[in-house]
Every structure is written in structure tokens, then in C-alpha cells.
Amino acid sequence: MQYVGTVIRPPSEANSIILQVTVGCSHNKCTFCGAYKDLRFAVKDYDTILQDIHFAADYCQRQNRLFLADGDAMILPYTLLARIMEDIHRHLPWVNRVSMYANARSIRAKSDTELRHLKSSGVDRIYLGVESGDDATLKAIKKEETSQSIKEACERIIEHGFFLSTTIILGITGKKRSQIHAEKSAALLNEISPHQIGALTYMPLANTSLGKEVANGSFQLLSAREILAELKTLIRNLSCKKTQFMANHASNYLPITGRLPKDKMEFIDLISQAEQGLVGLKSDLLRAL
Ligand code: SF4
Numbered sequence: 001m002q003y004v005g006t007v008i009r010p011p012s013e014a015n016s017i018i019l020q021v022t023v024g025c026s027h028n029k030c031t032f033c034g035a036y037k038d039l040r041f042a043v044k045d046y047d048t049i050l051q052d053i054h055f056a057a058d059y060c061q062r063q064n065r066l067f068l069a070d071g072d073a074m075i076l077p078y079t080l081l082a083r084i085m086e087d088i089h090r091h092l093p094w095v096n097r098v099s100m101y102a103n104a105r106s107i108r109a110k111s112d113t114e115l116r117h118l119k120s121s122g123v124d125r126i127y128l129g130v131e132s133g134d135d136a137t138l139k140a141i142k143k144e145e146t147s148q149s150i151k152e153a154c155e156r157i158i159e160h161g162f163f164l165s166t167t168i169i170l171g172i173t174g175k176k177r178s179q180i181h182a183e184k185s186a187a188l189l190n191e192i193s194p195h196q197i198g199a200l201t202y203m204p205l206a207n208t209s210l211g212k213e214v215a216n217g218s219f220q221l222l223s224a225r226e227i228l229a230e231l232k233t234l235i236r237n238l239s240c241k242k243t244q245f246m247a248n249h250a251s252n253y254l255p256i257t258g259r260l261p262k263d264k265m266e267f268i269d270l271i272s273q274a275e276q277g278l279v280g281l282k283s284d285l286l287r288a289l
Contacts, residue, residue, distance in 0.1 A: 037207045
């Protein structure tokens with residue numbers, strides 16, 4: 001595969017064929033995100049994409065899932081995405097799940113007809129970084145979306161039958177708005193009712209503007225205890241119907257995974273035990289992005 005830069009994929013795509021169709025992220029402004037800072041967003045040329053599909057046809061016959069990288073493959077024009085899907089089906093007929101990252105802007109750029117055709121062409125799972133339901137936090141991290149615009153994009157994803165996986169970032173707003181961030185994130189997720197919610201914990205990266213604020217002391221990181229309190233408020237306020245909840249990312253202090261609402265009280269009990277020191281937390285040395 002002819003990858004450019006570091007290719008990032010969601011944890012649940014660990015066993016997928018990673019087909020890089022764009023390089024970087026078309027937004028690339030989020031203050032916490034260092035994933036593509038050194039890369040200029042580009043669409044890969046079709047010959048390279050096709051060569052990679054042929055490579056996968058020869059060497060990836062045991063992988064039946066495929067992830068379209070990088071940061072927001074959904075930003076590709078519909079005609080190009082449709083052509084990629086046709087070639088995936090033609091050359092990799094065993095692939096039965098195609099996923100990609102999207103953001104609210106790339107969903108807005110697609111008509112209902114285009115989304116419907118993408119779904120019927122085999123795009124199944126969309127990962128969207130909600131990050132927060134708090135507009136002040138979204139503004140501070142330069143997401144350039146509001147809770148309303150994210151909600152509208154997510155509702156369209158679900159309406160068109162895609163599996164929607166969302167992400168919230170614990171600790172992203174610092175100490176002052178921590179509880180507001182948790183409450184408003186839960187409120188937004190309740191309105192969206194995604195199929196999956198992943199909670200990561202913010203870790204500063206030196207090549208980002210937020211990382212520089214952490215280094216110069218203008219942004220104070222939450223302690224592990226404060227992260228637990230934020231997570232507890234988030235879970236306590238979640239009332240989505242049937243959602244898979246995962247806070248088992250390498251960045252998290254306390255791995256939690258299960259289903260909501262079924263496991264809600266179990267999650268809250270576990271966090272309470274961790275707050276009392278009865279359950280161990282991951283050390284900062286072992287946390288990673
Ligand atoms: S968080 Fe997502 S949308 Fe924001 S810069 Fe990173 S890849 Fe792009």
C-alpha cells in the first residue's frame with residue numbers, strides 16, 4: 001500500500017484493509033489534533049488508489065472490512081467515492097463493510113440522494129468526532145461547528161441507514177467547563193442517539209496550539225480524578241436508547257466498555273470505586289493516543 005504520512009484509523013478498524021484515498025484532513029484546524037499537522041490535504045490520484053485496491057486483491061483476501069483513510073474521506077466528491085466503491089466491489093468482492101471518517105461539513109456537502117446511493121453502494125459505518133456538545137468548547141477547539149450543526153449531520157447519517165460511531169473527548173475543555181462539557185455532550189448525544197459512543201481522554205501534543213497552551217500553563221489539564229468526575233457526569237446524563245459505549249481507548253484512565261442503558265449503573269459503580277481508590281487507574285506513563 002502506498003501510504004503518505006501516518007495513517008490513522010479508529011481502534012475498531014484494526015483488522016481492516018486501510019485504503020488511503022485522501023491525505024490529511026480538509027479541516028485541519030482543531031486545536032487539539034496533531035494527526036495531520038504537517039500534511040497538506042490532498043486527494044490521492046486515482047491510479048494510486050486503483051493500484052492499492054489491486055494490492056489488496058492480491059494480499060488482503062482474509063480481511064473483509066475496509067476503511068477509507070484519511071481524516072475525512074467523506075469530503076471526496078460523490079462521483080469519486082462512487083467510483084472507489086465500484087472498484088472495491090469489483091476487485092475485493094469479499095469486503096462486506098466499508099467505513100470512513102466524516103465531519104459535519106462533509107456530510108452537509110452531500111445531498112440526500114448521494115448519501116442514499118453511498119449507503120446502497122456498501123458504505124456502512126461512519127465515524128464522526130463530536131468532541132463536545134458544548135458550543136463554547138467547540139468554538140474554543142476550533143471545530144467550526146455547533147452542537148446544532150453536528151446534530152443535523154448525525155441525524156442525516158442515521159436517517160440514511162449508516163452505523164454512526166461518535167467520539168467525545170474527556171478533559172478537552174479544561175477545568176472550568178468540565179461539568180458543563182459533560183452535561184451538554186450527554187444532551188447532544190441523547191438527541192442524536194448514535195449507535196456507538198467512544199470517549200477518549202485529552203492528551204496534549206506538542207505540535208498543536210492546545211498542546212502549546214498546556215506547555216505554557218494557560219490551559220490546565222484535568223487530573224485523573226477530575227476526568228473520572230467528567231466521565232461519571234457524562235454517563236449519568238446519557239439516556240440514549242441502545243448505544244454501545246466505549247471508554248477503553250489507550251488514553252483513558254479507566255477502561256469501560258458495554259452497552260447503554262443496560263450497563264449504566266455498573267459503569268457508575270465502577271467509576272465510584274475508582275474514585276475511592278478501590279479500582280486501579282492506568283498510569284500516565286501507560287496512556288497513549
Ligand atoms: S480532529 Fe478531525 S476534523 Fe479536527 S483536524 Fe483532526 S482530523 Fe481534522
